[in-house]
Amino acid sequence: MAETRPNPEPSSGPLHVQNRRTARLHPWLLILFVLNFATLILAGVLSNTVFADPGPIISLIWWAWLLQLIASGAFLIWRLSRPPRLYIGPEGIKFSNGRLQVAYNWSEIAFVTIATRRHLFGHRPTVCLRSLDNLGPEVVFAQHLSGSPSTLPFRDQATGWIVVCNIDQFGLPAAHVQEALAHYAGPRMRTGG
Structure with a gap:
């Protein structure tokens, strides 16, 4: 679907605009994505270095963070696609x-x-x-x-x-x-x- 862009000069016709796909992200979306990615990396590093045998709890936490990161990324993509x-x-x-x-x-x-x-x-x-x-x-x-x-x-x-x-x-x-x-x-x- 082609994107409708407004004319550079105002006119008396109907105004129909759509957000540009390259528009800036909301700061809270970017913060959410960065925090989730950082916690995923931290959990991965801690589970592989600090604990010789991470155990089921650490593995469960790591997988929960991974799923949260995937869900946040999917939400971000859905938000940008509409x-x-x-x-x-x-x-x-x-x-x-x-x-x-x-x-x-x-x-x-x-x-x-x-x-x-x-x-x-x-x-x-x-x-x-x-x-x-x-x-x-x-x-x-x-x-x-x-x-x-x-x-x-x-x-x-x-x-x-x-x-x-x-x-x-x-x-x-x-x-x-x-x-x-x-x-x-x-x-x-x-x-x-």
Whole structure:
């Protein structure tokens, strides 16, 4: 499947972007992989040098670490093979990340904005929206929200805004996304956040 890249200049057409396959890994994925690999090597060295006869317990621990390393590598490959996608068009906003796919119709959205949210590794621009008050939590897209800010999309309990996605994960300037939102959201677009 060919990867859709945004135009270098903003346009009034629908915005459909996908994360580049060469995009940087999340730091926690890289840390997980490195720690698992280091513990595997350490366990292998300890079981072969320190203990003349490693015994069943050390061998069991070594095999458990090996399986954990394989599982972490498989998860990393699966995560990289399903890059997140963002679509902003006349129907609304669509975001997919792995198996999760959510669609936000303009008729269900009261406000949409690009907010700068603080993260562990700095500030990141994010697409945030607020649903209409009369729709409540039974709205279809509200059922797919995560309770944790580490998994997108999620509802920020402090403000009530739904954080859809981080813009910088697509390697795209926030101006492109802001122009597409302003074009399709119309009066629903709010600045700042």
